[in-house]
Amino acid sequence: MSIAIMSQLFKAHLGSTNRKMLAVRLADFADDDGKGIWPTVGRLARETELSERTVQRILSEFVDEGLLIVRRKGGWKPGEGTRYDFNMSALVRLQAAKVATEGCHSDTRDTVTPMTAETGTGDTDDAEGCHGDTQTVIEPPIQPSDLREGAREAEGQESQIETEQSIEKGFWALVKDWPGFAGMPKEPAKRAWFALSADERRDAAERFPRWLQLLKAQKKSHTPAPSTYFGEKLWMDVPAQDEVAKPVNAMAAPFGKLWSAARISELLMAPTGIIAPPTQFQLSLIRQGKTTLDEVRAEQRMRCGWPSVNTMHERARERQGWLCPLALEEVAQGFQQVHRDGEQLVAWRREHQRRGWPFPEGKLPDWSYFPPIEGDGDLDLLVAEAVERFRDQISDYLANRSKGDDHAA
Template sequence: MSQLFKAHLGSTGRKMLAVRLADFADDDGKGIWPTVGRLAQETELSERTVQRFLGEFVDEGLLIVVKKGGGKPGEATRYDFNMAAIARLPSSKSVADGCHGVTHDTVSPVTPTTATGDTDDADGCHGVTQTVIEPPIEPLEREGAREADLKDGDDPSKFVQRVKALEMGRANNPWPGAIASSTAWALQQFEKLTPEERRLAEERRDAYLAECKAQKVKNVALGVYLRDKKFLDVVPSAVRAQAASAKIAVAPFGPVWAGMRALALIDGPEHVEVPLDVRDRIGQTFEALRRGSETRALAYLHGKGIELGPDGELIFPYDFDQAEYRRRTIESGYPRANELHLQAKGRERGIAEARFEALADLCEPVPVGSELFERWRAHHEAAGWPFVPDPGSMPVVYFPKGGPEALNDFETAARAALRQERSDDHAA
């Protein structure tokens, strides 16, 4: 807990309380449960001030509430220090900025005029002559290791976010029982792991849960999974199998959605048939609509480019057969794209194999109504593709990077990425 002696905490009172709390903690910063009254007495702060500082420490993440007190008379709240948060505290000013100048004396000098102490010091620098015991200096190796962690992406400031991700999962698969477990305690166990162990814990999460389900045994709590390093017990082949079958959520109008949709369109339409008696069927539909509403029946014909002759006969355009085939192709010739469109209309998240996540980096957001958005619309119309559903109030919709002109580059990169992902799974 020597970090607290060197940390800048904002005020003398906060520093005094933090150091006193450290006296109650064990070497790992845990097991703090003195009463507010005792802390107030020993720090000479008011109880209200102690309560305020404790609340600030909790809000700032320096203290973790393990168990709330007050259930029984005299029962105190139990706290643990968040060691990762304490390690990130800024250092207080060096002694050189104080009254000793640059001499770095740690014992107040005694002169003939101050033989009974420094109470007569004109500058009021020393209240009493006191030997200050400096806390042990932390090894440079620890600081170097922490810098290395940051370079490798193992940033302690992201630990809370990573533990929450372990709780919630990547594809609507939360850790069973996490809602009733302590996130703070799981965070403490996560912090104790090495960077490599943290990576393995995240990588093997789904495989561990799948293995428990396969063996019909109950999984342990997330904190226990981290504390006991259960991820090391997962057979590597199970990890690879789980990775191969892993699923991801696909957000409507998002980058993965856009990549999957573009490939479905590029693959071309499935075969559709136009019935030989399609003109007779249209005539029958027109007559049925006409019996209910003349206006509605005429609108039906207008939508198909058909005119009503003076004698009541239907006049079909010269290219009716080609236009009808094109219409049916757009409506039903791209089932995979239309399935994505249906999900987007309902603002529903889809599910896809994890390998499709590689498409996200190949797509870009396009502002709705922009010049590029309209170029995409024109390209879809020229290609006979169904365009994206109405995005409503969404400001952007994702499309392949580079606009319609770069679709060939997108296809090449996308198929290469998916082949690589699949070959990695098979090699595993």
């Protein structure tokens, strides 16, 4: 449990009580550095009394907003949760944003405490202190948890309280142009709509146009009825708008962090290039004992096995960048500078030779980037360990690539 992170979260603007409650519960799993969070969605839903859909949505929002960093996706084994870390710099920005917009006192926007009998004892248990050397002990609420939860849910709706009339109005606004709905029974669809939560109704309406586009792209001849769409929550098959708009690739300069991460990630994949059989000249050298068949094949594999990497190298010689996946951007930030005349670069060249990987030819820039080595000792061993750590860090990305997902989203 990280008390310091909880304190920061309590002081931060998170947009709703549900978001703050989930963030504080996540902090209960984190260490003092904000790391090591891996409860399942089901457990978070049970312990916060939110729906699993709401928990999933808020977690996704926290990741998109940069508050959480995904370290390893769950689901590979039954009951395995996704591992998150808090982005500590994002926490600091949230707290700073609250102070900048509210001052110490959200009601008055006043950064100076009016000293009265009620305020003389201070505000918080904050180490920095809103008022320096004073504190107030805030007793825990005495209401039953179900009443507190009801209050939190109401506050989380942020003045968007639904009424029966507004829910029905939303229903008719959504189904009025539904293909074929004029000849369908209306009550089953309306009951299914009312059975949804407010968050689910919002998502169902927001994703409906893209759901129709998805059906059209899949050349479906039949549009499911609204009762089916609502009852089976078919909109969940459609990515959220911010996920659709999010770029997946970016042009990266040669030998920079993202470029280097993309290059080594390609080398960690199985070779896809065509390996030609030995030429007559090579067969002649083999017969003369000047080389071996394994050496010839290894040379061909290095030159032809990873065509995209070879193209990256060719473009780099012309100082041209490469379109690299942004999924690698975070791990690439940890890459280490290596000087072209240093021992580390020589060790990295040997590691490429050992693995049969192509290495950039020609004169390299003064500095290029590679996965960071850790510790002291045999440099070749440290470099090999750095490669395997990088492989572990991008295991989800590599798994998605192996399944044919070019963006490894």
